[in-house]
Amino acid sequence: MAAGVAAWLPFARAAAIGWMPVANLPMPVAPTNKNKHQDELIILNVSGRRFQTWRNTLDRYPDTLLGSSEKEFFFNEETREYFFDRDPDVFRSILNFYRTGKLHYPRYECISAYDEELAFFGIIPEIISDCCYEEYKDRKRENTERLMDDLEDNKDSKLPNMTFRETMWRAFENPHTSTMALVFYYVTGFFIAISVITNVVETVPCGSTPNQRDIPCGERYTEAFFCMDTACVMIFTVEYLMRLFAAPSRYRFMRSVMSIIDVVAILPYYIGLVMTNNEDVSGAFVTLRVFRVFRIFKFSRHSQGLRILGYTLKSCASELGFLLFSLTMAIIIFATVMFYAEKGSSSSKFTSIPASFWYTIVTMTTLGYGDMVPKTIAGKIFGSICSLSGVLVIALPVPVIVSNFSRIYHQNQRADKRRAQKVQKARLARMRISKSGSSTAFLHSKRNGLNQSLELTGSLEEDQQMKKTTSLLESQHHHLLHCLEKTTNHEFVDERLYEQGYLQTALQNFPSRSPSLSSEEGITGTCCSRRTKKNMQPLSATHTHSHTHNLQELSALHIQCGEQQPLNTSRSSLNLMSDESGSLNCKSSGLVTTAIISIPTPPSNNSRASPDAPPPPNPDAPPLPNPGTDVVKISAL
């Protein structure tokens, strides 16, 4: 279903007749359609290709170029058409947006060209409908990454005035930047290899002495190996200290995985130096030497693939966890079964259930060492079931992990996933802003007292004055909402005022305002005066200190009202209502914050006299993603 519901506004207004007999108050005057011309076709000439559409179609989105008076700048008097010197292919999508309410992104278009066209015609890309939005975002991300890569490449080649420290850090991170860095890179790699080989060869038995048994090389050539070890550790220590010195953020560097590996690799040596040849601790010392094998992990600085493997394992944590869990379950089940099956047989190796664990693991992984075999018939049956199921249990999660690895390796989505999530949140936030724009636009126009002039007894001049700021459709929609307010004798307010009113009625034991007012003459009077009373209430609140926090909430709020709206997730909700107020909302929210500020700063209250000028309305930064900063600014009152 197409989504431009502007055409249904007349229907909604006509249906409002259903409220009339129920309402107790007089209704406001309807906004008149002054320039009631017949709907006409207008011609849009885009680089020679002529598009025609109804004027009303374009008027659906008054905050874009085509929907506002901005298109008059492109009007060609001789040919009586609007001429745009832009790409006609992309214009097709843009015009379709007006017609159907959905903006599509054609796959064959270049992303930057499309972005430029959208910016020219004043359409925000977040409106792209769901069917095309993923594609658009992917292409956009690729583009920005490519630009960033280009930028980095350019950056690498210059920058003469970098400090020594920065040069060093760059040399460490990108060995290709200078020959010194390359030399350093290879030297450290060489020493890592040497160190690992030394550790391995140390344990090989080499040659026999006149004693009976072979002794490992390490004990035979103790000094040689000790010198080698010392040299390697020297190099590693120097390297670590240099990295530590050059790191832009030492704290972050010390917390990173690579530096921890470095530290663990060189610590055993130092601990060994410190410790004497005490018999008690030498056992512990020997185990410490195991940690020297961590030096092999230092190779991951030299190998991209190793890093990706590590990342894959980290990201497949859930699949690995599932594998582990299912294996554990199966092991326990089968170990129990085997234990009880083999309990009867004599001299069975299955002495306890934990002892049977070993058998189960060996069987399920189809290793089958044969050191423990079942002897009873039942044991053999269950043993065969165990080995068959082992194949299944292990074979199932492994392909998932493998496919994960290949996917990650090929697409390299590491930071992209994180970025995509952030973008999705920002997109939803912007959609929410523009959706809430309709209700906040109405509240905004109310607050500025515009609707007051729409009483049946109101004057027409104020009407005309007001019309300049809102489009006809918007004013009609506001009129409809105003009629609903009159019917129910309640007013729309934003979230914070509502909560404040709630608190006040609770705390001050105010007699509940019964809406069952009789339809006397004085109604309009009380309505208006009640409206002004609403403005006064915060004033009275300041005098009682218990309500000061209410006040700050009141001032801190309005932006967050948008969040509270029931989020209509259908794409069709981004119709003209929200859209036309999309960018309007940015302006209006800026305006609204100033309006809100002016309410709680009564002139009498000196401490709160507003030397803090109302925060500058920031029309380009959507307020919703940074509520924190706005709140801080305002409540500094």
Place this chain on the structure above:
Amino acid sequence: MLRSTLVAVVTLTLYLLDSVEDELELSAVRHRPEGLEQLEAQTRFSRKELQILYRGFKNECPSGVVNEDTFKEIYSQFFPQGDASTYAHFLFNAFDTDHNGSVSFEDFVMGLSILLRGTVQEKLNWAFNLYDINKDGYITKEEMLDIIKSIYDMMGKCTYPILKEETPRQHVEIFFQKMDKNRDGVVTIDEFIDCCQNDENIMRSMQLFENVI
């Protein structure tokens, strides 16, 4: 040879089934309204106005009919703060005069003709029809309570003053005090029309949407 005939018979039946299904699908999905002249005769809209109305209608509902969910969705977009679905449900029933579960363009345009171009009598008739949920000719307090609650639902939560539980009920009481002259607990069409014609506010507000199209 037997096998080939069998195969032929099977494929033929499958094809027939397919085409029958397609036909059924086609007829269910599309609906064309009567001609422009007939609609012009039946309603009080001019030709041009009917054209504009149909273009808007067909744009939203390419299939030619609105079902209740679409109707609710469209109507809810005008009232972002509250829940307009209940009232839209009542509206839908009021527009769907032949009660077939969908509003075609004819239903739509006839309803609009009454609302925008009808006499006050017709409009009040229409409103009565809206309030009379079970269409038995009487508005009971329960029906009125449902209607009024649905109207208050459209306001949503953030209102001033705070919406209370008994607000709709009180509103119903006022309504019945005004309309129910013989105090029999129901409002008939005559009572309704009489009372509305005597109320200046209501009369005035009925003329409010004259120039909507």
